[in-house]
Amino acid sequence: MLKIKHQSKGIVSHGISTCAGCALELIMRKVTEVLGENTIVIIPPGCAASFAGVGNKTALKVPGFLSNLENAAAFAAGIRATLDIKGNKETTVLVLAGDGATVDIGLQALSGIIERNDRVLYICYDNEAYMNTGIQRSGSTPLYASTTTTPAGKSRNRKDLMQIAIAHNIPYAATASIHNIKDLQRKVKKAMNTNGASLIHIQSPCPTGWGYDPSKTIQIARLAVQTGCWILCEYENGKFKVNYKPKRLKPLEEYIKMQNRFKHLSSQRIKKLQKQVTEYFERKCGENACHIES
Numbered sequence: 416m417l418k419i420k421h422q423s424k425g426i427v428s429h430g431i432s433t434c435a436g437c438a439l440e441l442i443m444r445k446v447t448e449v450l451g452e453n454t455i456v457i458i459p460p461g462c463a464a465s466f467a468g469v470g471n472k473t474a475l476k477v478p479g480f481l482s483n484l485e486n487a488a489a490f491a492a493g494i495r496a497t498l499d500i501k502g503n504k505e506t507t508v509l510v511l512a513g514d515g516a517t518v519d520i521g522l523q524a525l526s527g528i529i530e531r532n533d534r535v536l537y538i539c540y541d542n543e544a545y546m547n548t549g550i551q552r553s554g555s556t557p558l559y560a561s562t563t564t565t566p567a568g569k570s571r572n573r574k575d576l577m578q579i580a581i582a583h584n585i586p587y588a589a590t591a592s593i594h595n596i597k598d599l600q601r602k603v604k605k606a607m608n609t610n611g612a613s614l615i616h617i618q619s620p621c622p623t624g625w626g627y628d629p630s631k632t633i634q635i636a637r638l639a640v641q642t643g644c645w646i647l648c649e650y651e652n653g654k655f656k657v658n659y660k661p662k663r664l665k666p667l668e669e670y671i672k673m674q675n676r677f678k679h680l681s682s683q684r685i686k687k688l689q690k691q692v693t694e695y696f697e698r699k700c701g702e703n704a705c706h707i708e709s
């Protein structure tokens with residue numbers, strides 16, 4: 416069973432300026448609860464920058480840097496190399512980056528740390544758009560989701576970050592969801608103990624950008640997994656496994672009807688999206704992995 420050290424609680428202060436119901440705040444609290452105080456955090460610009468603080472005040476009890484959007488992983492690699500030269504193997508170097516910083520603007524630096532196998536834990540909190548600058552579409556925005564730069568719905572599929580990491584044969588990579596904190600913390604523990612690069616891709620529901628009631632964040636996260644829109648999986652020692660395969664996927668509509676970013680969808684588009692989600696799920700889990708509830 417996963418044991419969390421009590422002294423590592425409370426690394427993130429209260430009164431953070433994230434929006435009400437923001438999943439990112441919960442992610443930050445639950446990740447640092449596992450990592451403890453012997454951690455250095457690199458955060459690129461984005462909503463997570465609110466943890467780095469304003470002026471001479473910070474919201475974190477651990478040291479860190481606000482990097483550029485394109486080079487959080489390179490910052491982390493430099494810090495890791497310095498710690499290694501000093502003989503410090505214990506400190507965890509963590510990157511906490513958004514999806515834009517990860518799958519688009521910082522992808523090259525991320526690829527670099529995986530190729531060199533730098534012992535850095537890279538966490539991508541994925542709110543599925545460039546939220547901090549006004550909800551612009553990113554490479555991780557799902558098909559048909561409306562953003563300020565795709566008001567009629569995005570016409571492209573999202574990038575598959577796990578697949579990108581697997582193509583590099585990363586020692587450890589996983590996806591996680593905030594509706595299952597136990598699974599998330601188990602994966603953080605594994606990643607922090609990996610002797611090389613590790614990646615955790617966590618879906619981070621965003622009431623402001625997705626347009627839903629802030630009290631529904633956990634429900635939305637759970638529905639994403641139950642409908643197959645977010646697949647819980649791991650890649651370890653060259654082996655891929657899906658952690659949760661529901662016998663029946665819930666219909667996609669249960670997930671998207673709660674969010675304004677999908678409210679413009681015609682029934683034809685919902686059908687197309689359902690087909691895409693089911694096919695993707697089957698590819699990951701093996702054919703006929705599950706049925707759709709009717």
Ligand SMILES: Cc1ncc(C[n+]2csc(CCOP(=O)(O)OP(=O)(O)O)c2C)c(N)n1
Pocket residue numbers: 460461462463483484485512513514515516517520542544545546547548553
């Ligand atoms: C090279 C570069 N381009 C654009 C920006 C402006 N910018 C700052 S934060 C941000 C959004 C980042 O999006 P994401 O990484 O998804 O994090 P989120 O805001 O969604 O938390 C952008 C575009 C920048 N800082 N650097």
Ligand code: SF4
Pocket residue numbers: 432433434435436437438439462542546547620621622623624
């Ligand atoms: S815009 Fe979204 S991700 Fe950013 S702080 Fe608000 S709820 Fe969180």
Ligand SMILES: [Mg+2]
Pocket residue numbers: 513514515541542543544545546553
């Ligand atoms: Mg984002």
